[in-house]
Amino acid sequence: xxxxxxxxxxxxxxxxxxxxxxxxxxxxxxxxxxxxxxxxxxxxxxxxxxxxxxx
Numbered sequence: 001x002x003x004x005x006x007x008x009x010x011x012x013x014x015x016x017x018x019x020x021x022x023x024x025x026x027x028x029x030x031x032x033x034x035x036x037x038x039x040x041x042x043x044x045x046x047x048x049x050x051x052x053x054x055x
Contacts, residue, residue, distance in 0.1 A: 006023050007026060007027045008021060008028040008030065009021050010032055011029060011031055011032075012031070012032065012033055013031040013032065013033060014043065015034065015036065
């Protein structure tokens, strides 16, 4: 018995890292953050949590 392919993917919206794959009925891309230090800094800068060390 073959396993159907996982058509969904979760990507980091800051660095593009593939976080996980998910079972969906069609090709679907979800975006989150991967919790790496640089990505967390980018997220915090964008939402205004911190305003130092932001480019």
